[in-house]
Amino acid sequence: MSRFIVSGGERLSGEVEVQGSKNSVLPILAATILTKGENVLYNCSRLSDVITALKILRYLGCNATIQGDTVMVNTDHMCQSDIPNDLMREMRSSIVFLGAILSRTGKAYLGFPGGCELGPRPIDLHLKALKKMGAKIVERHGVLECTTDKGLKGAKITLSFPSVGATENIILAAVKAKGTTTITNAAREPEITDLCDYLNSCGANIYGTGEGVIVIDGVSELYSTQHTIIPDRIVAVTLMSAAAVTHSDICIKGVIQNHLNSVVPVFEEAGCQLDFSKGDLYFKSPKILKPLSIVRTMPYPGFPTDAQAPVMAMSTLCDGTSVFVESIFENRFKHVDELTRLGASISVQDKVAVVQGVKYLYGASIEAHDLRGAAGLIVAALGAEGTTDIGGINFLERGYEDFEVVLSSLAVSYTHLRAHET
């Protein structure tokens, strides 16, 4: 398994470009199934989850290739309606193929998705909505068997929680369904807007994205297009946390300021200075980080759950007590024990973590247990004195492209960072 060796305690400097968003590219790859012809997607990060999505497309009979950060997909010869269990288990986002496959072929056979263990991650909202749109769904031997007799039809769907994945699956099922679909309490994440922008440029009629009520008028055909994936706001937050914890000034290039609205006040509270100019973020850190009164994870436009671990890692070195409330996932504090091994002082009760800032963290051997937790551990390791050996880097590789290269480019002469196989 891959490990990082991080020499911490040194300042970062220079500038770095943010990669394309993982959570955008995955549903867009699933959406290509609904189109005719050759799609060209730019700014796709070479992540293990992206590679898994390409494997799924190829298994389905599609032509899917990656060159640099450009992905080409032609789904004209798609011939399968199932996804093998091993591919389903590799990532949770594989479930987003359900709506697209069902729409394209009238049937879909999928195992239950895998991904990071963040507590129970049910798909009841996805299934309930698809049933309302005319799908018959039975579970047999751990496989979801989904069929439609007369194709999918538009429906009025109200989500009890603005689930990102459920919203995406409904959109994918609805764009070519008969009639109009309305999703009330839809997720408002920028990645959903990116998916809808892609689909609209293929000929779909989707309105109201980002506003909580999405209306989709079904169309009979969608055509391929060229599309550039939005920058990854969570990678941007990770870089901001890394800069803050090392008291560094850096430039993060290619960010969308609006996507960071909920995290900017958190870094400002810590005493950081953030100046946005033409897609670049000039980030300045103070000598002493102030504590964060309360960081509560919420659906967008609230503070993202995916940013909780990196920002908590930063807060371990703040001058005082910070509080985190995790409202989205049940089991999203797995990084806490590992941060404690570096010398952090954190107590957790249910959904609340209280971080008592310490003066120093010290390098140790630690293990990542999920994707964003891994990013948090790297942030902490950068702020720690001495060397930290981080295992479980395979989790990091699901969402961060060549992260050691990114960090090395910010601190070539200061931080020695490498990945090796053990």
Ligand code: UD1
């Ligand atoms: C997506 C993101 C993930 C992010 C999360 C929340 C992708 C590929 N992943 O995951 O990075 O952390 O949004 O912003 O985009 N839920 C149900 N029933 C359902 C669906 C969800 O109860 O049918 C619950 C989940 O258990 C969880 C909450 O809703 O507690 C949020 O889940 P959801 O928004 O669906 O997250 P994902 O789409 O899995």
